[in-house]
Amino acid sequence: MLSLRLTLLTLLIAASGWLVSGENMITCYGNVQHLACDTGLIKVRSTTYGRTNRDTCNARPASEIANTNCALKISTIADRCNGLRECEVKTDLLGNPDPCFGTYKYYNTTYDCISGQNIVICEQGYSTLNCGDGYIQIINANYGRANAVTCVNGLPSSVLQNTNCYAPSTFSKVASMCNGKTTCTVDASYTIFTDPCVGTAKYLSVSYICHRSIVTCEGNTAILTCGDRRINAVSANYGRTDSTTCSSGRPANQISNTNCYTPDALNKVAARCNGQSSCSVPATNDLFSDPCYGTYKYLTVVYYCS
Numbered sequence: 001m002l003s004l005r006l007t008l009l010t011l012l013i014a015a016s017g018w019l020v021s022g023e024n025m026i027t028c029y030g031n032v033q034h035l036a037c038d039t040g041l042i043k044v045r046s047t048t049y050g051r052t053n054r055d056t057c058n059a060r061p062a063s064e065i066a067n068t069n070c071a072l073k074i075s076t077i078a079d080r081c082n083g084l085r086e087c088e089v090k091t092d093l094l095g096n097p098d099p100c101f102g103t104y105k106y107y108n109t110t111y112d113c114i115s116g117q118n119i120v121i122c123e124q125g126y127s128t129l130n131c132g133d134g135y136i137q138i139i140n141a142n143y144g145r146a147n148a149v150t151c152v153n154g155l156p157s158s159v160l161q162n163t164n165c166y167a168p169s170t171f172s173k174v175a176s177m178c179n180g181k182t183t184c185t186v187d188a189s190y191t192i193f194t195d196p197c198v199g200t201a202k203y204l205s206v207s208y209i210c211h212r213s214i215v216t217c218e219g220n221t222a223i224l225t226c227g228d229r230r231i232n233a234v235s236a237n238y239g240r241t242d243s244t245t246c247s248s249g250r251p252a253n254q255i256s257n258t259n260c261y262t263p264d265a266l267n268k269v270a271a272r273c274n275g276q277s278s279c280s281v282p283a284t285n286d287l288f289s290d291p292c293y294g295t296y297k298y299l300t301v302v303y304y305c306s
């Protein structure tokens with residue numbers, strides 16, 4: 001199950017159920033790119049740095065806007081903004097390589113707003129991420145300082161000046177500590193993340209979603225529940241992908257095929273469940289048709305509540 005959960009990272013983030021889809025933000029080089037989600041958290045689809053037309057950011061000499069065939073895909077804005085409700089990036093501090101010297105460029109970011117949670121822990125504090133009966137999936141994390149308003153109470157302005165402070169290993173460290181767990185305690189401490197900006201007051205910002213997974217042996221019925229929230233199915237399979245799940249009392253020939261998938265299982269589960277607060281899905285050949293005759297199967301569903 002652990003490897004299933006890990007491979008679902010991309011799926012989860014690409015999952016349906018966007019709150020806002022495909023916002024576009026253009027920022028001329030040197031200015032501040034401001035991304036925000038009224039509800040939910042930012043998830044950047046792509047950012048290009050360059051120039052692909054003459055009309056955008058065009059208050060410049062003709063020679064600087066003539067080249068419209070310049071587009072560099074960059075990830076720095078995604079790295080900094082994913083998982084936040086609001087994000088401001090001063091573009092001339094990003095330090096991206098110049099894809100077309102002499103051309104005046106702009107940043108073009110497309111992003112979605114996804115449902116998730118963000119917690120902020122001021123330096124030397126700690127907090128517990130809690131998914132109740134679900135599993136934690138970290139979307140992004142940073143130990144440092146990206147604005148002048150978070151964790152400032154009583155501090156002199158001299159330790160709040162640097163708002164471009166990022167500890168690059170934060171995401172991978174928090175993800176390896178927390179992914180797949182139901183709760184996880186994280187410390188906002190330089191001993192874990194190393195100090196990316198000595199003399200600046202830092203904080204740890206962590207964004208995550210909670211997902212649930214449910215396994216139901218053939219012949220039984222899966223019950224998905226979200227309390228007062230709504231179900232979003234992320235992945236589903238009716239079949240068999242290992243020889244241990246739902247194997248008790250079964251002869252070897254019914255559990256030996258571990259390469260059995262129902263291609264449209266997610267569509268069938270989503271049709272019954274998405275947007276509902278609870279739903280039931282029978283793990284039967286009647287619903288899914290039989291993807292591997294003679295094998296004893298099970299239904300696996302991963303979903304989250306929003």
Ligand SMILES: *[C@@H]1O[C@H](CO)[C@@H](O)[C@H](O)[C@H]1NC(C)=O
Nearest residue numbers: 024026052053056108109110
């Ligand atoms: C920005 O990027 C989007 C998506 O790639 C594209 O459709 C749009 O035309 C671009 N806008 C500008 C001004 O380059």
